[in-house]
Each structure stands twice: as structure tokens, then as C-alpha cells.
Amino acid sequence: MIPYGRQDITQADIDAVSDVLRSDFLTQGPQVPAFEAAICAATGAAHAVAVNSATSALHIACLALDLGPGDTLWTSPNTFVATANVGHLCGASVDFVDIDADTFNMCPKALEAKLEAAKRDGTLPKIIAPVHMCGQSCDMAAIGALATQYGVKVIEDASHAIGGRYGDRAVGACEHSDICVFSFHPVKIVTTAEGGAATTNDPALAARMERLRSHGITRDPALMTHEPDGAWYYQQIELGLNYRMTELQAALGVAQMQRLGAFVARRNDLADRYDALLADLPLQRPGRLPGVLSSFHLYVIRVAAARRRAVFDHLRDQGVLANVHYIPVHTQPYWQEHGFGPGDFPASEAYYAQAISIPLYAGLSEADQDFVTATLAEALK
Numbered sequence: 001m002i003p004y005g006r007q008d009i010t011q012a013d014i015d016a017v018s019d020v021l022r023s024d025f026l027t028q029g030p031q032v033p034a035f036e037a038a039i040c041a042a043t044g045a046a047h048a049v050a051v052n053s054a055t056s057a058l059h060i061a062c063l064a065l066d067l068g069p070g071d072t073l074w075t076s077p078n079t080f081v082a083t084a085n086v087g088h089l090c091g092a093s094v095d096f097v098d099i100d101a102d103t104f105n106m107c108p109k110a111l112e113a114k115l116e117a118a119k120r121d122g123t124l125p126k127i128i129a130p131v132h133m134c135g136q137s138c139d140m141a142a143i144g145a146l147a148t149q150y151g152v153k154v155i156e157d158a159s160h161a162i163g164g165r166y167g168d169r170a171v172g173a174c175e176h177s178d179i180c181v182f183s184f185h186p187v188k189i190v191t192t193a194e195g196g197a198a199t200t201n202d203p204a205l206a207a208r209m210e211r212l213r214s215h216g217i218t219r220d221p222a223l224m225t226h227e228p229d230g231a232w233y234y235q236q237i238e239l240g241l242n243y244r245m246t247e248l249q250a251a252l253g254v255a256q257m258q259r260l261g262a263f264v265a266r267r268n269d270l271a272d273r274y275d276a277l278l279a280d281l282p283l284q285r286p287g288r289l290p291g292v293l294s295s296f297h298l299y300v301i302r303v304a305a306a307r308r309r310a311v312f313d314h315l316r317d318q319g320v321l322a323n324v325h326y327i328p329v330h331t332q333p334y335w336q337e338h339g340f341g342p343g344d345f346p347a348s349e350a351y352y353a354q355a356i357s358i359p360l361y362a363g364l365s366e367a368d369q370d371f372v373t374a375t376l377a378e379a380l381k
């Protein structure tokens with residue numbers, strides 16, 4: 001069996017986790033700050049807040065930007081459901097901006113048109129959450145400029161994209177956004193089993209997200225309503241959650257982050273190799289944007305919609321566990337109950353009808369990649 005994605009775990013990772021088990025702290029110790037420092041070092045962001053999933057990071061990012069009832073969040077239909085769900089979890093409305101057919105990312109032209117119309121109607125969103133599909137950054141200069149023009153906040157969903165670059169900055173530097181979110185699920189570039197993080201350059205947003213991940217509690221006397229009663233004292237000053245990452249997860253993250261560059265380089269080598277191996281098959285390979293380094297979380301090919309199911313089934317029958325990313329969120333039953341339906345975002349739907357994610361991960365061998373390619377050629381005959 002060749003999965004579409006899987007973690008890469010070394011003895012150093014195992015030792016790092018074992019060391020934590022023998023230490024004083026299983027949670028709220030030194031590993032979480034060390035992991036956050038590693039994320040700051042890799043991205044160039046001033047602050048990182050590690051949590052128990054990217055979904056949690058998206059949720060506290062929205063809360064920190066004061067998303068609530070009466071507000072609206074816009075994201076891409078071509079994403080995992082979590083990016084949209086967090087809008088509803090904050091009590092806000094959610095809407096979508098269709099994708100660009102070549103990059104599978106939120107289309108800046110569609111965004112501009114929708115913002116213009118929303119301004120006329122008085123329905124501008126509070127937050128837009130572009131998604132860096134497959135690890136390739138959205139056109140953040142264009143999206144950031146529109147956000148500034150219309151007074152909208154930006155959260156990058158970079159769940160796929162740690163280690164990627166946009167221009168001369170790392171994804172996560174927040175050059176054109178308020179907050180950037182990463183996922184450390186095992187299929188992603190770097191893993192902590194479950195885990196996520198939010199980066200920002202705004203110290204107030206970072207402090208608010210740190211508070212929100214731990215019940216809305218502060219130990220900062222400056223934020224309290226009166227002098228602390230003693231060294232034990234804390235105050236809950238707003239409503240928060242328990243979204244903390246454990247020391248075990250953070251230690252694994254610290255060990256994994258040392259290989260971030262190697263992971264992304266290997267994924268890019270394999271993607272280049274797929275580009276060459278697949279060049280003569282009747283399929284579309286992923287488009288690449290100039291000036292962007294994708295971290296290649298996914299390698300998505302497109303085949304004729306009428307043949308997608310058969311090609312997919314053939315791959316699975318041969319032990320190639322391909323997948324499909326993503327079923328357009330607005331076509332999910334939950335979102336159809338909230339007024340959306342097929343036909344609303346045609347580019348995302350057309351993309352979905354053709355898409356197949358074929359195996360790509362740092363530990364994929366060239367022999368296995370050759371088998372995937374041969375199986376795909378057979379399926380397309």
C-alpha cells in the first residue's frame with residue numbers, strides 16, 4: 001500500500017518524545033516555547049502560538065480578531081471544512097470566494113469583484129481566510145492589498161504550506177496578513193501527531209491568542225482588575241478554551257522542525273520527478289506560480305471528469321491510496337442547510353470533478369513513485 005501522505009519519524013523524534021516522558025512536565029513546560037521559537041525562526045514571524053490543532057488555531061485567530069455575531073468570514077470553497085466551520089463556531093456568517101482554475105487558490109479577481117459588490121451592499125466581511133492549496137501560497141500581495149483597501153483582516157490558512165516561500169519571505173511571515181495558521185497533522189509537512197500554530201507580528205494578537213488557548217486566563221498583573229492576591233493568583237478576563245499543545249507533541253515538533261528544509265526539498269524533488277514522469281499522460285499537472293516555492297503537501301493531478309472515478313478506483317485497487325482534495329465545502333450537507341448549493345462556485349466544482357491527489361511524502365521512494373506513475377498510465381490507457 002502506498003498512502004497519499006504519511007509522517008516521517010526518526011530515532012531522534014522518538015528520543016525527543018521519550019525524554020519528555022521522563023521529565024517533570026508533560027504539559028506547560030519548556031518544549032512548547034521551544035517549538036514556538038523554532039516556528040518563529042523558520043517563518044520570520046515575531047510570535048507563534050502553538051495549539052492542539054490547526055482548527056483550534058483558526059478558531060482562536062478568529063476570536064482574537066473579534067469575529068462574532070453580525071460579522072462575516074470569507075474563505076475558499078476548496079479547503080478542508082475546518083476553515084469555514086470556525087466562522088460559524090464564532091457565531092459569524094460564512095461565505096466563499098471561488099478559486100483560480102490554474103492554482104486552485106482563492107482568485108484575487110473574484111475576491112475584488114465580491115468585495116466591490118459587498119461594499120455597495122454594506123456586507124463587507126470582517127475576515128478573509130485564503131488557503132494555500134497543496135502548499136503553494138496564494139497571491140498574497142494582491143489579497144493583502146485588497147484587504148487593506150476594504151478594511152478587512154486576513155488569516156492565511158497555511159495548513160499545507162509550512163516551509164513554503166512567497167517572494168523572498170517564508171510563508172508564515174505575515175507580510176500581507178494579520179495571522180497565519182499551520183497544521184501538524186501526520187499527513188502535513190511537519191507533524192506533532194495532532195497540532196497547530198498561529199503566527200503573527202502583532203504582540204497584542206499573540207497575547208490574546210495565548211490567553212484564548214488557555215481558558216481566557218492571565219497571570220499578567222497589568223491586565224487584572226486589582227493587585228494579585230499572591231504568587232498563585234490568576235484572573236479569567238474573557239471566555240477561552242483549552243486548546244493547549246502537550247510537551248510530548250511540542251518535543252516531536254522541535255525535532256521535526258530541524259528537518260523542515262530537507263522535507264520541503266525532498267517533496268519538491270519528487271514533484272519535479274512527477275512532472276517529468278507524467279509529462280506524456282492525458283492529465284493536467286499542477287500549475288506553478290513564479291516567485292513561489294510550494295512546500296508540496298499535495299500533488300494534485302486533473303483527469304477528464306468522466307474518467308476520474310475509474311482512474312481513482314484503479315489506483316486504489318493496485319494499492320495506491322490516492323485521495324481527493326477537496327470536496328467543495330459549500331456542497332456539504334451542513335452548508336447546503338445554510339443556503340449554499342451546487343452551482344454556487346463553478347471553478348471549485350469543476351476542479352473537484354477532475355482532481356486526484358497522488359502519493360507525495362518525504363519518505364516516498366523513487367521505486368514507489370515509479371509504481372504510482374505506471375499504475376496511473378495503465379488506468380489512463
Ligand SMILES: *Cc1c(COP(=O)(O)O)cnc(C)c1O
Nearest residue numbers: 053054055080082159183184185
Ligand atoms: C489539515 C487542514 C486543516 C485542519 O487541520 P487540523 O490540524 O487537523 O485541525 C485546516 N485547513 C486545511 C486547509 C487543512 O489542510
